[in-house]
Amino acid sequence: MADKRFDEATQTETVGHEWDGIEELNTPLPRWWLWTFYACIVFAIGYTVAYPAWPGISSATQGVLGWTSRGQLAEEMDEAAAARAKTVASLADMPIAELPQHPELMRAAVAGGSAAFKVNCVQCHGAGAAGSKGYPNLNDDDWLWGGDLQTIETTLIYGIRQPGEDMTRQSMMPNFGSDGLLDAGQISDVAGYVLSLSGKAQKSAATQRGAQVFADNCAVCHGENAKGNRDLGAPNLSDAIWLDGGSKAEVEAQIHHPHHGVMPAWGERLDPVTIKMLAAYVHSLGGGEEFAAPVAEAAPEGEDMAEDTAETRE
Numbered sequence: 001m002a003d004k005r006f007d008e009a010t011q012t013e014t015v016g017h018e019w020d021g022i023e024e025l026n027t028p029l030p031r032w033w034l035w036t037f038y039a040c041i042v043f044a045i046g047y048t049v050a051y052p053a054w055p056g057i058s059s060a061t062q063g064v065l066g067w068t069s070r071g072q073l074a075e076e077m078d079e080a081a082a083a084r085a086k087t088v089a090s091l092a093d094m095p096i097a098e099l100p101q102h103p104e105l106m107r108a109a110v111a112g113g114s115a116a117f118k119v120n121c122v123q124c125h126g127a128g129a130a131g132s133k134g135y136p137n138l139n140d141d142d143w144l145w146g147g148d149l150q151t152i153e154t155t156l157i158y159g160i161r162q163p164g165e166d167m168t169r170q171s172m173m174p175n176f177g178s179d180g181l182l183d184a185g186q187i188s189d190v191a192g193y194v195l196s197l198s199g200k201a202q203k204s205a206a207t208q209r210g211a212q213v214f215a216d217n218c219a220v221c222h223g224e225n226a227k228g229n230r231d232l233g234a235p236n237l238s239d240a241i242w243l244d245g246g247s248k249a250e251v252e253a254q255i256h257h258p259h260h261g262v263m264p265a266w267g268e269r270l271d272p273v274t275i276k277m278l279a280a281y282v283h284s285l286g287g288g289e290e291f292a293a294p295v296a297e298a299a300p301e302g303e304d305m306a307e308d309t310a311e312t313r314e
Contacts, residue, residue, distance in 0.1 A: 004016045004026075012026065013025070013026045049063070050063050050064055051065060052067070052068060092272065092273050096149045096150055096153050096280070099149060109280035110281050112273075112281075116278050120269075120270070129282070133243075134244055135243075139285045141287040142239060143289070144230065146230050146289065147289040148288070148290060152282050153275060155169060155263070156266045156267070156279055157265065157266060157275055159265030159267075161261070161263070162263070162264060162265040163262075165265045165268075168265055169233055170233070171232055171233030171234060173221075173260070174258075176217065182213065182217065187252050187255050188252060189209040189213055190210040190214050190217070190255065191251040191252045192210050192248065193206075193207040193210025194214070194226065195246070195248060196210075197237060198238055198239060199240070200240060200246065221234040222234045222235070222237055225238070243259075266278070
């Protein structure tokens with residue numbers, strides 16, 4: 001302090017600090033800066049009194065206004081729910097098969113289903129619903145159980161091979177190899193035959209033998225023409241669309257010891273309106289089918305029943 005003096009050039013008092021000939025001037029802070037600083041202090045004190053601020057052992061101080069971020073979120077969610085209540089009520093009351101007759105409601109359902117899909121379904125089917133090995137592509141028109149709105153809704157509600165769900169979709173392909181139903185040669189022959197149906201293998205003596213193996217062991221589910229059977233969830237084997245891979249080795253592996261994927265029964269996890277919206281969204285992706293009423297009478301003997309159904313999902 002004894003070294004304090006006035007700087008000759010600026011006539012400003014120094015603070016007494018000097019280092020290598022450089023001295024610090026005691027220049028006052030601008031008045032506007034000081035008032036801003038004081039205002040910030042007052043605001044901070046008021047904020048900590050009005051809002052949750054000081055951490056405690058189990059929770060923060062509540063604040064005299066009683067505001068919380070959780071409470072604000074709840075209010076915003078209530079407002080959003082109130083805004084869409086009319087649409088949700090309309091969706092709840094309308095049979096899903098009638099949705100296409102109401103374009104505005106259908107668009108609302110598709111929009112809601114898109115949001116629900118991003119939360120619940122992208123983990124398996126991907127963000128674009130294109131699927132991957134072992135997970136179906138929902139954009140195409142290849143369906144195991146059917147692609148109309150009601151069928152998709154049913155699949156969503158009860159799932160695929162959902163343990164503990166009596167109404168779940170079930171399709172269990174036998175372990176032809178691991179259970180000794182077919183030997184390695186027969187598996188190779190029938191795999192070659194199946195690949196030849198979609199032009200992925202050349203016809204040969206082996207595929208001819210495979211055709212007989214197919215007729216004896218596989219046609220009961222997949223049909224004599226290998227077009228599949230939606231009542232059994234048996235896939236179409238002639239369309240070159242494969243769930244678990246379409247190479248010779250992958251087809252042989254599937255015949256030897258099949259993969260049986262599981263889709264959750266969403267009826268136990270989501271409300272009926274959300275499931276209806278999900279069905280509308282999946283149906284809108286490009287592979288959705290028109291509603292097909294059950295056939296009242298059996299077709300005449302010899303008529304190809306599979307010609308009237310779309311491709312099944314592999």
